[in-house]
Amino acid sequence: MKNPRSLIRPLVHELHAYVPGEQPKIKGLIKLNTNENPYPPSPRVMKAVKGAVDGRLRLYPNPIAQLLREKLAKLHRCKPENIIIGNGSDELLALAVRAFVEPLVGQASCLSPSKEKKKLETGKMPVLRNSKATVQYFHPSYSLYPVLADIHGAAKNAVPLNANFAVPSVPELKRAGLWDFNAALTFVTTPNAPSGRGYSTAELEKLCRATKGVVVLDEAYVDFARENAMKLASKYPHVIVSRTFSKAYSLCFQRVGYFVAHPELIAALDKIRDSYNVNGLGQITATATLDDLPYYRTNFRKVIATREELSRSLTKLGFRVLPSQTNFILAKPPLFAAKDWLQKLREKKILVRWFSQPEVKDFLRITIGTPAEAEALVRAAKAIAR
């Protein structure tokens, strides 16, 4: 019998998979770790989903999510051909890597004669770093991007953000020489996660103009920000804006996200997706969401008000809270290490997120919950700091 391990591709063996936030089912736990929205979907959405749970479940859903794309096209003043829907925006980010980036493997045939000779002499594959095979992103940002590059066997170019998680200007990027202006695919999390920092459309536009490959502006949290960069998707044929119903629209459970871009890019992504990638209830709930936008806009305002209040309260307790344009804050706690705070808060039934990367290891990422949840967090923090 063959060892099953030997049947798995080495690339998969070596892969460090994406680690999602914990979803524990502990009673009474205040869950502020995965940036979910504390408010339920609109009553219209609940009614639509209940009304759809019938004999239709035996049928395949609309393969191109037509109604949802039409409604989104109206909202964003574009055409349905400018939009692709995904099983969460995560699916679309993965499709973008597959559609626009060459994997490094299989490039042996493209080696120059000298490299080919070296390969034969040493028996080793020279490290090939080329723009066509490069997935580029700022660091820190959404930790899924490097995983997607690894799964695809692409090269990664992680370029550090400036102090306080600012995006370097184009002249700064040119001077530092780390940014690949021809990278096949660049992801920009805007506003940034995990810092919450927002970026102006003007600075993003300069970056997009200077970068020649496909640029995905990942606007997962943009409804909580001052500006969005949707106009860049219609202005530049290489710019994609990524959105999700998960965060601002209280629909994580349904897994619906979308890209807005030039029809040529959308058609390429469309070619390689699964035929029925967006489940029927997901399509129905997302469509009903768009029928009740005022409900959600009220929720954005509530989340933003709680964010500002919580930031003030934690600052008074000695936390260093970074300004946020998202539904979470990044805060450096006083007295103990952030990792210890994670544990101490958990003992008080409050779950937040901690990341081990050096740039953020001194911080906690705290999702904005209801005002009552924020008050409970402040009470717990006071007790811990006492």
Ligand SMILES: Cc1ncc(COP(=O)(O)O)c(C=O)c1O
């Ligand atoms: C920056 C960013 N982009 C995309 C996503 C994925 O969202 P979705 O639920 O649409 O897959 C997340 C989720 O945490 C995120 O933080």
